[in-house]
Amino acid sequence: MGLFDKHLAYRDAYKAIQQAGADPFTVRFDAVVSPTEGIVDGRPTILLGTNNYLGLTFDEKAIAASVKAVQERGTGTTGSRIANGSFEAHVALETALAKFYGRKHAMVFTTGYQANLGVLSTLVGRGDHLILDADSHASIYDGSRLGHAEVIRFRHNDPEDLAKRLRRLKDVPGERLIVVEGIYSMIGDTAPLKEIAAVKREMGGYLLVDEAHSMGVLGATGRGLAEAAGVEDDVDFIVGTFSKSLGAIGGFCVSSLDDFEVMRVICRPYMFTASLPPAVVASTLVALEQMIAKPQLREQLNSNACRLYDGLTALGFVTGPAASPIVAATMPDVERAIAMWNGLLQSGVYLNLALPPATPDSRPLLRCSISASHTHEQIDQVLKVFAEVGTALGVIDGQQRAFA
Structure with missing residues (x-):
């Protein structure tokens, strides 16, 4: 038995992807020239898989703040905040996040993944109960494994199933955390x-x-679904990331619960990971300010999302339940999903290939993420390429080609 023998099935599946054309795990960008365009193999390519929702990776004020911070504070902190102390910008960012969400406390982590890892493994422990939506992100599942709480899954987006599972815990000792x-x-x-x-x-x-x-x-101010649904008072903890709308890297948790600050001395992923470098904190602070000051970015993002979603649906692709900045087209099988992804890339469109078992219902997906910075012309070009490649591969019948 070899050390990697247990992973041979994944190795073989990966080889099959490589043999089909370009390798989605090792795509190399010669350059990234804007939030929505890069160069791949010398070819201008529309970026449709970057989660750069507000297009703030190239915001001039954020870049200037980042450059200034690296010049004045150096390239990194070289240690955790417990060991090496906090820079004034770390505290300023936490203060800004707490104010934005209207919460008493905020903690900043080095990645969004680490935020879920740290928060979930610390808030509940042995004898407690962690109740997760079945389609939760990998970082949520990994956070649940790092802790010692009992993990209970409820059916995706099913409040009745959640209630049923909570009723089974009636009179059972321990705290309950719903995620x-x-x-x-x-x-x-x-x-x-x-x-x-x-x-x-x-x-x-x-x-x-x-x-x-x-x-x-x-949400009216961009605080997320809790704001949009009008239930912010019912949400005890909000976790988020800087790597989507804020165009950087990092994660956070905000809350108004008393004694939240004890997390800083008991949350191991926070305590034992080097803190965010000054340049990242500086750009994130400015990006947060820009997000607040420019609601038109959010309006443009949602308009673009509807344009792509409606266009793909009109072409005959199987899409998700509603338009959002993540627009996924379900493919009939893995072979055509890989071929479609290759065809799109060769035609100047980069997006994400998602294969089972990572997908919710074990069907392959082509996952698009829209930006406020995408132009109508870029979206229409994407739809044109989807129509051409999808028809050639028999994914759609080619009769509905409004964007051809």
Whole structure:
């Protein structure tokens, strides 16, 4: 037996992908020239898989703040905040996040993945109960494994199933933490948060919402699904990331619960990971300010999302339940999904290939993520290429080609 023998099935599947054409795991960009365009193999390519929702990766003010910070503070902190202390910008960012969400406390993590890993493994422990939506992100599942709470899954977006599972815990000792996401990352559907909040009020427990893909996207001010659904008072913890709408990297958790600050001395992923470098913190602070000051970015993002979603649906592609900045087209089989992804890339469109078992219903997906910076011309070009490649591969019948 070899060390990697248990992974041979994945190796063989990966080889099959490589033999079919370009390798989605090792795509190399010669250059990234804007939030929506890169160069791949010398070819101008529309970027449709980057989660750059508000297009802030090239914001001039954010770039200037980042450059200034690296010149004045160096390239990194070289240690955790417990060991090496906090820079003033770390505290400023946490203060800004707490104010934005109207919460008393905020903690910043080095990645969004780490935020879920740290928060979930720390809030509940042995004897407690962690109740997860079945389609939760990998970081949520990994956070549940790092802790020692009992993990209970309920059917995706099913408040009745959540209530049923909570009823089974009646009179059972231990805390209950319910975890859902604002926008789910594979097909872009949203949680029925108003109904889930009602279950939480009736049955008790705490509610955490991961707003990674909904921060800056949903809500009157961009605070996410909890704001859009009008249930912010029912949400005890909000986790999010800087790597989507804010165009950087990092994660956070905000809350108004008393004693939240003890997390800084008991949350191992926070305590034992080097803190965010000054340049990233500086750009994130400015990006947050820009997100707040420019609601038109959110309006343009949602307009673009509807344009792509409606266009793909009109062409005959199987799409998700509603338009969102994540627009996924379900493919009939893995072979055509890989071929379609290759055909799109060769025609100047880069997006994400999602294969089972990573997909919600074990069907392959082509996952698009829209930006406020995409032009109508770019979206229409994407639809034209989808129509051409989809027809050639028999994914659609070619009779509906409004964008051809």
